[in-house]
Amino acid sequence: MAEIPILRIGDCLLVSIQVDMHDRLALALQDDLTQRIVADRARGVMIDISALEIVDSFIGRMLNNIAAMSKVLDAVTVVVGMRPAVAITLVELGLGLTGVRTALNVDKGLALIRRIIDNPERDDADRER
Amino acid sequence: MQIESDDRMPLRTSDDVVRVRQAVRARAVASGFSLVDQTKIVTAASEIARNTVDYGGGGELRIEALRNGQRRGVRLTFSDSGPGIRDIDQAMRDGYTTGNGLGLGLSGAKRLCNEFDIKSTAGSGTTVTIARWT
Amino acid sequence: MSDRENIILRLIDRHSQRLLRDWLAYQQREAKYGGTQREAETAELARRFLDQLRASARIAQFEDVETIEWRPIRELLEDLSRDRAVQGFSPTETATFIFSLKEPLFALLREELRDDTERLVRETSTTSRLIDRLGLYTIECYARTREEVIRRQQQELLELSTPVVELWDGILALPLIGTLDSARTQIVMESLLQHIVNSGAEIAIIDITGVPTVDTLVAQHLIKTISAARLMGADCILSGIRPQIAQTIVHLGLELNVVSKATMADALALALRRSGKAITERKQPAAPGSS
Numbered sequence: 001m002a003e004i005p006i007l008r009i010g011d012c013l014l015v016s017i018q019v020d021m022h023d024r025l026a027l028a029l030q031d032d033l034t035q036r037i038v039a040d041r042a043r044g045v046m047i048d049i050s051a052l053e054i055v056d057s058f059i060g061r062m063l064n065n066i067a068a069m070s071k072v073l074d075a076v077t078v079v080v081g082m083r084p085a086v087a088i089t090l091v092e093l094g095l096g097l098t099g100v101r102t103a104l105n106v107d108k109g110l111a112l113i114r115r116i117i118d119n120p121e122r123d124d125a126d127r128e129r
Numbered sequence: 130m131q132i133e134s135d136d137r138m139p140l141r142t143s144d145d146v147v148r149v150r151q152a153v154r155a156r157a158v159a160s161g162f163s164l165v166d167q168t169k170i171v172t173a174a175s176e177i178a179r180n181t182v183d184y185g186g187g188g189e190l191r192i193e194a195l196r197n198g199q200r201r202g203v204r205l206t207f208s209d210s211g212p213g214i215r216d217i218d219q220a221m222r223d224g225y226t227t228g229n230g231l232g233l234g235l236s237g238a239k240r241l242c243n244e245f246d247i248k249s250t251a252g253s254g255t256t257v258t259i260a261r262w263t
Numbered sequence: 264m265s266d267r268e269n270i271i272l273r274l275i276d277r278h279s280q281r282l283l284r285d286w287l288a289y290q291q292r293e294a295k296y297g298g299t300q301r302e303a304e305t306a307e308l309a310r311r312f313l314d315q316l317r318a319s320a321r322i323a324q325f326e327d328v329e330t331i332e333w334r335p336i337r338e339l340l341e342d343l344s345r346d347r348a349v350q351g352f353s354p355t356e357t358a359t360f361i362f363s364l365k366e367p368l369f370a371l372l373r374e375e376l377r378d379d380t381e382r383l384v385r386e387t388s389t390t391s392r393l394i395d396r397l398g399l400y401t402i403e404c405y406a407r408t409r410e411e412v413i414r415r416q417q418q419e420l421l422e423l424s425t426p427v428v429e430l431w432d433g434i435l436a437l438p439l440i441g442t443l444d445s446a447r448t449q450i451v452m453e454s455l456l457q458h459i460v461n462s463g464a465e466i467a468i469i470d471i472t473g474v475p476t477v478d479t480l481v482a483q484h485l486i487k488t489i490s491a492a493r494l495m496g497a498d499c500i501l502s503g504i505r506p507q508i509a510q511t512i513v514h515l516g517l518e519l520n521v522v523s524k525a526t527m528a529d530a531l532a533l534a535l536r537r538s539g540k541a542i543t544e545r546k547q548p549a550a551p552g553s554s
Contacts, residue, residue, distance in 0.1 A: 020150065023143045023179070054150065054168055056175040057234060080496065084456030085168040087491035093172060093237040094223060096490065103496035104463055165453060199410060 044113035050081025185209025210254035285367035344404035440473030472503030502530035
């Protein structure tokens with residue numbers, strides 16, 4: 001079975017999902033990522049979904065889980081590059097992805113992770129505003 | 130209303146769920162759906178196909194292309210001969226799940242379609258029909 | 264059977280010149296607007312129609328204009344109704360082309376079957392049914408063309424009515440004007456999200472100064488748009504909420520759960536602050552004429 005590669009950039013892990021995800025692959029990615037966060041002592045996780053043509057509730061759940069697990073391990077997760085059609089469909093589906101931070105692209109995602117790691121207190125205030 | 134094409138495909142494994150998405154996408158493109166409409170029906174198909182595989186023990190998908198005057202549509206019928214759903218009202222509620230999803234499968238899929246119908250008999254299977262129009 | 268049907272064909276064959284002349288005369292009497300060019304066009308069309316009618320009717324059943332043998336006739340009528348619909352003819356004016364063929368044909372039948380009343384009645388009714396079917400088909404085509412025109416215009420109007428403008432580097436504005444329904448919101452939503460992707464803007468101001476009423480449905484549409492933008496990584500600010508709309512929102516118990524500002528200016532100020540920018544006054548006012 002194909003595996004989704006996890007790249008390391010400084011203290012961040014980068015995953016770019018380029019294939020149509022079937023459910024086992026999603027579960028495997030969830031496992032691999034939690035292992036790597038601990039092994040690499042990563043502070044940030046960025047998941048690039050710009051190639052994904054759909055996100056259904058299963059993949060949504062995987063993204064939520066990764067965000068929640070990395071939070072427990074003191075890392076922040078940012079999902080980047082969601083396509084407009086995918087975002088509209090997710091909203092209609094009723095999937096809010098609460099708990100997942102998002103950014104438009106990889107550049108902005110990295111900047112957001114840096115900002116949150118450097119100012120953990122300000123982050124909460126930011127979200128309230 | 131005319132039926133322009135009528136295809137069937139098996140639905141047994143989670144790989145079949147991926148194949149269903151691709152087949153539904155191809156059909157929606159051929160029927161002239163906009164990108165958002167394509168994405169909505171493919172996502173709905175993915176939700177229901179997973180239910181058919183996970184809870185229905187596998188089954189079959191029927192893909193029909195419809196035309197009604199200027200409007201074109203895609204109708205999907207998922208059928209299995211699994212244990213059936215005892216309480217459909219409960220299964221349709223947001224957040225209800227017996228498995229490991231978010232409990233948005235059926236209710237979410239319904240919101241993504243123009244037509245939605247579910248028939249289930251305890252012990253003899255479930256049939257879900259959805260349709261979306263341009 | 265074949266003999267019965269062929270009588271009309273025979274009449275058309277034998278009297279084609281006269282039939283054409285009478286038919287055109289009828290059409291001209293019915294027509295409100297004339298013009299030699301249109302008369303020539305109609306005459307040409309009528310000639311082609313009669314030729315085709317003879318060819319089709321020779322092999323086909325009179326009763327069923329849906330069959331393949333009638334296709335050339337159907338196509339001819341489709342062209343006719345499309346042309347006339349686009350040119351702004353009324354349905355009556357369009358269908359008169361076909362219906363006005365009845366009288367001249369009946370006249371021919373009356374002469375031919377002067378001595379056989381029973382047969383005259385039968386033939387007249389068959390012919391009438393055929394002409395009716397062709398006439399109804401023409402009206403259907405006409406209606407379809409009009410629907411297409413209306414759909415296209417609606418689409419164009421929707422696209423025109425949702426401009427997304429860049430206010431500043433990284434700040435977009437979507438000034439909404441008019442009533443928001445589902446179809447329009449769909450286009451607004453897609454247009455805004457696509458602009459966000461293209462420009463990489465992280466903040467979008469949705470201004471509803473021009474939206475006359477905000478009810479539960481409109482509020483839901485707005486919330487969906489804002490949620491979708493958030494999923495992509497952009498924040499929205501709602502602005503231009505008039506006092507009575509603020510009251511409605513509270514009375515309806517709607518929770519917008521979004522940053523909102525009274526005016527677009529306030530929203531822009533907030534957007535600039537968030538993106539770490541500021542507008543300050545110059546220390547020395549610029550001299551007039553210099554920039």
